[in-house]
Amino acid sequence: MLFNSFPFIFLFxxxxxxxFFLLGGRTHKLAAAWLAAGSIFFYGWWNPAYVILLLAxxxxxxxxxxxxxxxxxxGREVQAGRILVLAVAANLLLLGYYKYTNFFLAxxxxxxxxxxxxxxxxxLGISFFTFTQIAFLVDARRGEAKEYSFVHYCLFxxxxxxxxxxxxLHHGEMMPQFRDSAVYRLKWDNVAVGLTVFLIGLYKKTxxxxxxxxxxxxxxNAAAGGAAPTLLDAWGAALAYxxxxxxxxxxxxxxxxxxxRMFGILLPLNFDSPYKAASIIDFWRRWHITLSRFxxxxxxxxxxxxxxGAARRHLNLFLTMLIGGFWHGAGWTFVCWGAxxxxxxxxxxxLRSLCRGLGFAPERLPGWRHFARLLTFAGVxxxxxxxxxxxxxxxLVMLKGMAGLNGVVLPERWLRYWGAFGQWLIEHGxxxxxxxxxxxxxxxxxxxxxxxxxxxxxxxxxxxAAYRPGLVSPGYRPISQGQSIWNWAWxxxxxxxxxxxxxxxxxxxxxxxxxxxxxxxx
Numbered sequence: 001m002l003f004n005s006f007p008f009i010f011l012f013x014x015x016x017x018x019x020f021f022l023l024g025g026r027t028h029k030l031a032a033a034w035l036a037a038g039s040i041f042f043y044g045w046w047n048p049a050y051v052i053l054l055l056a057x058x059x060x061x062x063x064x065x066x067x068x069x070x071x072x073x074x075g076r077e078v079q080a081g082r083i084l085v086l087a088v089a090a091n092l093l094l095l096g097y098y099k100y101t102n103f104f105l106a107x108x109x110x111x112x113x114x115x116x117x118x119x120x121x122x123x124l125g126i127s128f129f130t131f132t133q134i135a136f137l138v139d140a141r142r143g144e145a146k147e148y149s150f151v152h153y154c155l156f157x158x159x160x161x162x163x164x165x166x167x168x169l170h171h172g173e174m175m176p177q178f179r180d181s182a183v184y185r186l187k188w189d190n191v192a193v194g195l196t197v198f199l200i201g202l203y204k205k206t207x208x209x210x211x212x213x214x215x216x217x218x219x220x221n222a223a224a225g226g227a228a229p230t231l232l233d234a235w236g237a238a239l240a241y242x243x244x245x246x247x248x249x250x251x252x253x254x255x256x257x258x259x260x261r262m263f264g265i266l267l268p269l270n271f272d273s274p275y276k277a278a279s280i281i282d283f284w285r286r287w288h289i290t291l292s293r294f295x296x297x298x299x300x301x302x303x304x305x306x307x308x309g310a311a312r313r314h315l316n317l318f319l320t321m322l323i324g325g326f327w328h329g330a331g332w333t334f335v336c337w338g339a340x341x342x343x344x345x346x347x348x349x350x351l352r353s354l355c356r357g358l359g360f361a362p363e364r365l366p367g368w369r370h371f372a373r374l375l376t377f378a379g380v381x382x383x384x385x386x387x388x389x390x391x392x393x394x395x396l397v398m399l400k401g402m403a404g405l406n407g408v409v410l411p412e413r414w415l416r417y418w419g420a421f422g423q424w425l426i427e428h429g430x431x432x433x434x435x436x437x438x439x440x441x442x443x444x445x446x447x448x449x450x451x452x453x454x455x456x457x458x459x460x461x462x463x464x465a466a467y468r469p470g471l472v473s474p475g476y477r478p479i480s481q482g483q484s485i486w487n488w489a490w491x492x493x494x495x496x497x498x499x500x501x502x503x504x505x506x507x508x509x510x511x512x513x514x515x516x517x518x519x520x521x522x
Contacts, residue, residue, distance in 0.1 A: 003205075003259070004255075005511070012038075016160075019034050021186040025184070036154045039159055040055070047121075054123075054129065054158065061087065061133040061157075062150055065140040065145060068083055068087070068140040071083065072141060072142070072143040084137060088137060091134050094126075098122055099122055102330065103331065129163060132157060135170060144172060161259040170293075183265055193469060196496070197254050197261060198254070198258030202503075203503045203504075204247040206507045211446065212240050218437045219236065219437045220388055224390035228407075229401040230409040230435075231407070233437040238381050238382075253270035269469075271287065271459070273286060275451075277373065282376070299320050303319060310349075314349060314350065318342035322335065326338060344383075385398045407431065408429065409430070411433075412432045412435075462488070
């Protein structure tokens, strides 16, 4: 069941929301159980067979967590450490079997020149609910997991707004909310704020992400099929995908946060205008914030963080991003994407250290922030090519096109408008011809409008700041209102009612068929 579907919006959501508050007036535990049952039904809508897998994972991890907490309380740290290793290994083996078996068999088959294929279907959301539970196990081992109600734990893992594609939840953020009696009382301001955030996210998905998506596939598919996209083809597709994945995933996160707010439960924020970042370090503080937090707290720090010198710090950054890339997908393209961001981060930290050592502050130079933002954005676009490409060869073909090595071709109809300038371009190697991989003026309009939205407009949490739309993750630093050229602030009233209704109606009318979220595949 998709958030951007009529059965979810007009049937599932109202029934679960109404049942939750009706039961909440009688017994909180039964209301929590109702919400957990609804979440399991939501998951099972896709494939009922995998509900058993989800429940088995929940039961096993709950028992492991209870055992770890007990051992920690008794001071039996050595035994607790062994149990933690066993529990984490079990989770990773399960994830590895479903997510990476086909990848390893395919590569082994290439080496042995024998086709090896296993028909294994990846369960939706397995990466997200696995990471969520690994974090719980580590916290239980440290004595930081204080809530051991099975109903609340089941709800924590299965909670339908986050279950399929995040945000990745932290035990310490969610369990206190499930214990709070105020959550089980209907508050219309929560419904109003939540519905507004949900509709903003729905608009991002159905209008913006799905709208620009049609310009992505032609060039990427051509590269995978052996064709060579030219400069405009390649950049047009790469930029289109850059905006598609942002509005698709941030739209999902907004919808998840808005849905949860309707129930009176706050989820952590997951995006903070990442394309406004002026460095790769800053980008990863703004993009998929909950994943960045998980990788930092449970992987980067475990590797030693920055405690063993600059060289080890850069290696740890690289390894963290490399593993993060492989987590996203079982393919060499995802490994390259993670490795590239690891190199970016290591270079960024290295250059910062060098500048500090020299007493040089580039941010004081005129226009530096704009240059740094543009450079960061370009680096992110290049990396997205690996993320989207069918294979490494297709990614390299696209990058060659972006570098102009596949030639420069412009739409033939542009020549009659450019006159002497067009003739000058022809004399310097530019061709004008019919283009099947580039959408012309329509695509250009999409790209500049979406870039303007990303760079100039406030994001969802800035608009809704006065009503705290979601939890603020540790380390999260929101952009000040002064950095936006408009100081928009949502508040109940006829103006925002009209704006929200307009966005909602437009977004609903844009639902024309099946349109899965990009991050469902991870």
